[in-house]
Amino acid sequence: MAVDRRTIIGAGTAATVLTVFGGGAARAATGSTPAAGTGDARTRGYAFLDAAMDGYPDHGSIRLAQSYADQAGLFSTAFTYDNALAILAHLAHPGRASRARAVALGDALLYAQAHDPQYADGRLRQAYNVGPYVFYDGSAQPDGFVRADGSVNVGTQFGFTGTAVGDMAWAGIALAALAGRTGARRFLAGAVRIGEWVEAHGRTDEPLGGYKFGVDGADQKLPFTSTEHNIDLTCLFGRLARLTKDGVWLERRARAEAFLGKMWNESGGFFYTGTNDGVTINTSPVPEDTQTWSYLSLHDRRRAGSVDWAADELAVLDTADRPNSTVPAGQSYEGFTFSSASLVADEDSPIAPSQPKPDRNGVWFEGTAHLALALRERRAAGDERRAARLIASIERAQDRLGPGQTVGSRALPERSGVVSASSPLDTGFGFGYYPYRHTGATAWYLLAAARANPLRGH
Template sequence: MELALDKLNAEDVLHQLIGMAAGQIPVAGGFVNYLVDTVLFPKPDVDIWAEMEGRVQGLVGSRLDEMVASLGANNAANLFARLRAFGNELRQFAWITDREERKLRLAFMVTQLNAAVAECVALPNAQLLAIPDILRPLSLAHIAVLMEQKALEPHRYEHQAALNHTAIMYSDLAGSLFQRALAWRRAMVAEGKGRLVIEDLNVNEGAQTRSVHFTVYDRFAENRWQPGPHGLPVIKKIADGLRMDRVDVRYADTEQATYKALTAYDTKIVGEYTDLWNRKLLNYTREFMKLVDWPGVEREKKGQAKAERRVLTFPLTIAGARPARAKGSVLDRLDLFLEQQMDQFAIAGPRYAQTYRLSPEALAGEHAVMHTRADTYDTAMACIYFQERGEMARAADLADALVVAQNHDAKGGGRIVAATRADELLDRGMGNTTSVFVHDGGRRDVGNMSWAGLALTRMAHRTGRYRYLHAAEKIGGWMLENCRVADAWGGFSGGEDHWGTKYPWRSVEHNVDAFSFFANLHHLTGDPAWADASASARKLVLACRVTPRRDVVCYVTGTGEKMELNSGVIPTDTQSWTALAGIDPGNNERLSLIYMLNHMDATSEGFAGTKFAEHGQEVQNEATAGAAMALWLRGGDEGMRGEAQRYLDSLTRQITEARNGDGYGVVATPAAEAKTGPGLGWSYFNFLHVASSAWTGLALLACDNPGANPYAPLSAVAK
């Protein structure tokens, strides 16, 4: 039976409310009464609010799967209770005539609505498909209540400000819930790991033949739960008559065809799910932007109107204020910035550092999603920095977060994802597994994991705590088992993507990281396997050294799928980090640093530094700080140290003078955008940046303490 809720045209109702607000549609009784009498309860036998309550109540008893059923029931029960209370308030509102009583009731209803929205957000990902049917009437009621408040006190801009932020909030919320729902929906296919169910059938021992069936299952095919341990089979490929007594290439061909079909199925799901959410919710919430007083929003940004942003970055800054000119030393101020990045979403216990601090303008723009990004690499860098500063409590919180991320990884085995959500280390909606910054953080790569290992082995060295050594050995074990390459060049391949597909290429930067990480493990344990692994990583780096002409040496970015150099991409860090790790000491090391100075040196907005790579654009400060440290420690003469000092002076000056600087941290680039260049393809933007800040601090410390070099052997690191 089709319910009135299913036929609710929320766009038309919203247009009616907007028309009423503009005075184009006269109506008696106010916005709330219009919604109650005309939309939600138009006649005795129609009660859209009760139908919505019924949808939520249905979630209480819905059987999804064991992982989310209990959590979903609790959240749905809370949401049902809040909606029932608010529905009763709506029904009673028409009988209240006293102005002050109406104002109190409206304020109370806003509180209930805000709590109901919070309960919607807390629903597990598996229940999000029901959200559009809940948010359509809920958001209409929310808007009507705020419009009623504004009509009662039109002179108070705070009501319009609340309407601005609520309209934007629902639009943002719909988008974020859709992204969560889509990520969950895709994870229902092939167990979210690209897993194929492979079965041998029709085995003929006499003829030595068999048939192999490759199947992909979908637990939520056709947008409903499917029975069975895996769900519904949606892709099946069969390789018939395979030989059992020798390698039969048809096996691999069929397997690859199945993976190709899986990719196409994933694309199809994304398209269908996007269309579904557009029809049910997203097209409607986009209309909310018509309610926003955009000039008023701009005044709020400038501090000219009393209102609060929905997304805040702490500590709050006054619009237009100049960067701080604190009396503390540069290192003191870097300490403060990194502490604040740790404390954005939690103030104690294991937690990642928020990678970027966005400006108010960026928070309202296309890069707003970066607000919740927390990279394993940046967290490891901050951990190493705090160790060198003697802030061991801070370092322990970050190291413990790396351990938690490993222990709760959805795939396990020692893996750590490249990036988590800064506001949620563990994802409650996915069974308390490590959260994933879904845009690109789901990979498990050798570089990020080696940096986690470098931070953890330093902690083990300094504290003697076995938990850090144990976690580091698990990382090393996973890399040995899954990434070691047994050819003439050796080394370690890239890792794996979110689906578990192997990266066959080998990165010099990753292998430099692995070289020092494995050397640390050997120092701590004496196990020769770690020394062998370190030597293998070094072998790959040396294989990627090129000599274009006499007295010119550089290290390229790495290899393709086989023993073939990717010689068109030459990053800065493959020169500086290789030197810092001491992989190729002597003349080759010195010549590669000269190559770096000749080919990567740049100036942006009046600040000196290095590009990320030879063919990149603009100064990138993380690379600049690493280059400065390498030139100071490994350059070998005063001329090199002079270049190092030039970079260090630039980095120090940027703390107070660079655009979007705050007087404490270092921006990723002083330019609007620093492109990494062809063959790499990503960009850094003018945001305060944890890795750039931590590298700057370590480079300054290394001028007097070589042990601050993150690649330094543990024998050179003070306990």
């Protein structure tokens, strides 16, 4: 099995329907993000984040943002990772309303830490429900993010019940960023709890070392170790060292970074995805995010070529004349795909049962955004020009793809939110991405557009 942060980590249960994986009025408590100008693409991106957060106004003020438009088929699922990104994107905006939204989302993550229905050790689950729905089998899920008994509404229907180290790291990064911006000790305390959970449940003395994947919903440790997760941890542990002044976090950061060194392919100029057993390196598929996030976190000039590897080897152009493309006639989008396996996906077979056939040239807009940001951060000859072209492609996608979609059955603001992929895309890791407006893709676009590196700061 190829390992990736987005692997479903329930307690041995599979999702019945899996379409990804992979506007409501603003509330007085947080307000709306102020407009930066009529028709501004970034303003419309923030309008989508607001709508995703405000989709269920009758279900309490403590809430997370729904990850995908309703049409994706995941109902009111709010992935922890996507909400961490939404916090970081809001902190990249100078307005008070965006900061208030970041604080509200951070407080919701803290609430989830404190009100898990089973555990009191500071863990966060892969995803939560944030609004009511009727599942595919006819069973009703009537609650919002906070159930009547005060516990948080874990995403059991799709099996999103486990805890991944990568998700925890991103939540910790977001909480640490809130602590740095607001000075509120509760956010730093939450980030430290996350770091301690990772140390207790992820640290391994296997030959390749590093920190392992996490646990499933039954609290059983998973055997994989992910390069991406350990990249995330270099940032989290570095931030905790800076904010707490405790040197133990530097030792933990060094452990995660040492694992990354073992995943580096010197001759190829890229990072492998990880290991299934702590002994043998997985050499295929090779994902995009390990190449870009490694540079965004470490700024290692010796391995900056990983950005070039992704830019050269994973570049795609999705056009309407391709057999499985869902891009409207006359449109095209450039960017990058998810992994080396995406480029050789079987275009004659559905990605999953009842799902469409993949387009090998489908653009993964989330990855395209963080590659654009890595180029902007690196600033080598030609980097800024290429990054600007990629951001323009994402903004065209926000304008034109995913019309008529909703969150909580409420129409999204016009031309707001970036779809996760231009056409159905097989990641090569057992899940796909589709043209549904997505909190994570939109947040990464906003970060790239603002030149705000969420992995900087250690």
